[in-house]
Amino acid sequence: MKRLLTVLLLCLSFGQFANAATAWYQPTPYPKSVIDAGATKIPPLVPHITDGWVNNWFGPIKSFQDTDQLKIGGYGDIYLSLLNFSDLAGLPQQVDNAYVYLYSLPRGGANPSQVALHQATSLWGTSVIWGDPTRSGAPAEPYGPPLPSLGGGYAYSPAPGENAWTGMWITPFYNGWKNGTYPNYGLMVYPNDGNNNQFDYFISSDSTNDGGRPILRLDFTPTLDLKMPLPGNHKWLVTTEIGGYDCKGDYDSAHDDTISPTTGNPLNNYFSIDFSWRNVPDAGATVYTGSSDIPIIAVAGGKVIIPADSGPTFPNGNYVVIDHDYDGNLSTGFTTRYIHLKYPSPVPSGQNVAQGDQIGVMGTTGQDANGNPTSTGVHLHFGVRYGGSGAKTIPEITKVMMDGWLLKSFQTECLNNDWNRYYRSGNRVY
Structure with missing residues (x-):
């Protein structure tokens, strides 16, 4: 049976974000x-x-x-x-x-x-x-x-x-x-x-x-209010939690603060989540399968940046960064990252987007230096950074809320050794 996490009265209550949230x-x-x-x-x-x-x-x-x-x-x-x-x-x-x-x-x-x-x-x-x-x-x-x-x-x-x-x-x-x-x-x-x-x-x-x-x-008091990077009216499966864990006992260092084997630099990717293409649509909602062009959408408004290492032969594959303070500097303020996209983003670098605007399509692109795939299936690797880092030591990211959940709350659960915990998106409907 799928775990469909819906927002219960107990499980979510907010004041104004300028003041406080629970x-x-x-x-x-x-x-x-x-x-x-x-x-x-x-x-x-x-x-x-x-x-x-x-x-x-x-x-x-x-x-x-x-x-x-x-x-x-x-x-x-x-x-x-x-x-x-x-x-x-x-x-x-x-x-x-x-x-x-x-x-x-x-x-x-x-x-x-x-x-x-x-x-x-x-x-x-x-x-x-x-x-x-x-x-x-x-x-x-x-x-x-x-x-x-x-x-x-x-x-x-x-x-x-x-x-x-x-x-x-x-x-x-x-x-x-x-x-x-x-x-x-x-x-x-x-x-x-x-x-x-x-x-x-x-x-x-x-x-x-x-x-x-x-x-x-x-x-x-939250530092940033986001919506999930996937279409609303659906619940989406999480397969990797922040920190790289999952309920199967697997560990993915690309979701942690480990040292990159290629550059020797810290990855600073602790605050990143894998969302699968697997989903549960509401009645009448668009039906997406693994072969669908599933829209990837902005979690909040900002300026689109297409990094120089975006492309199918790079480790991240096709990917997009949104700079949420609009200054074009990825070393300041909050940024979000959308990795392994199927195609290059249709949004040009430097263009502003609003929350819910489509910035790409879910995919499985990316290669390491030896030409081996860095993604083994269609999914979205989504990450949040502050001041250029997504390390677990960044206090500002710990208070980011996404569709009413802490980033830490997007966890996995298994049934018969398969992921089965889904989270509802409150973002724009496609």
Whole structure:
């Protein structure tokens, strides 16, 4: 079944862009990997999110439980959950407010538990054990990797309702993780007011109910408002996320800040996304196939620049850059890049375009120095740069919004080892 991401009431709310917006970042659990205490976390093995739960009494569940639920509470014993938005690269550097939202499930007749949220201050992993797993009620040390140590925290009242979202304010934690004040070791979710048959159950990142997975709500002032570079009235498949990851476990260094093997210079391409020709049209909309001339359209107004290395025998193939401050200097302000186009752009270099104007056709052009293709199928490699760079260290790009989503939100999900997550374009209809 295709994942058709539509904008729900919860998933998008805006003030005026001159003031502030709210982004709802709901990461997929990919790329999935085991990150244990002491392990080296290097791209592309950092998952977007790691979460699970443990219990302090029953032996079989003292080890970390990576299931489709998070649990807190207890009945004489204690259940707690651990949650880490492990990969914060590409998210806004500083926000006005940050919240974690969890979706609660029915308690099965148990009493509700008030939630406490604490900042973890030491590394933990999916091999954590809360005591001796062979004995009920055994003390917590020295068995296995321990629970993380804790810093400050907050209690949230009232207790969560059933089948409802609960938002918990974590602004100091988030901003501290992003500015380096604190290492990002995530959060512990704990029952705050007893364990007398009191339980809360939440949907975890591993649930097939992708609309109920944990959300990071971020309030900030966006730097640029874009529409997707593909026709409206369609949902378009994403096959490569910013940073080069996808749900199949593949990694494409052309979407990251790695060093170019041909020039020796940083690629500075972290903020780039691959959109496939595969799409889901609304009723009555134009039907596009892999052999169609699918329009590539401007995400915002600007001046068209055709670089000197645009052409089918260059690595980027036919491509276009739009300079959104209109000064013709690609080293200043925001620019967007549209790569591997089927034909040279029909828009001459130096001409201004408006949001939604067609600047090309989706294709698969491009060759390396040995004549090998740099594109293996019809798609659009789309990128955003600021000051000439698309590196993950550029804070201005982290606050770019595209059709109501952060660039980081354009993530992949797989079914039967095939991509199946589609995003709706709000751009001009063709």
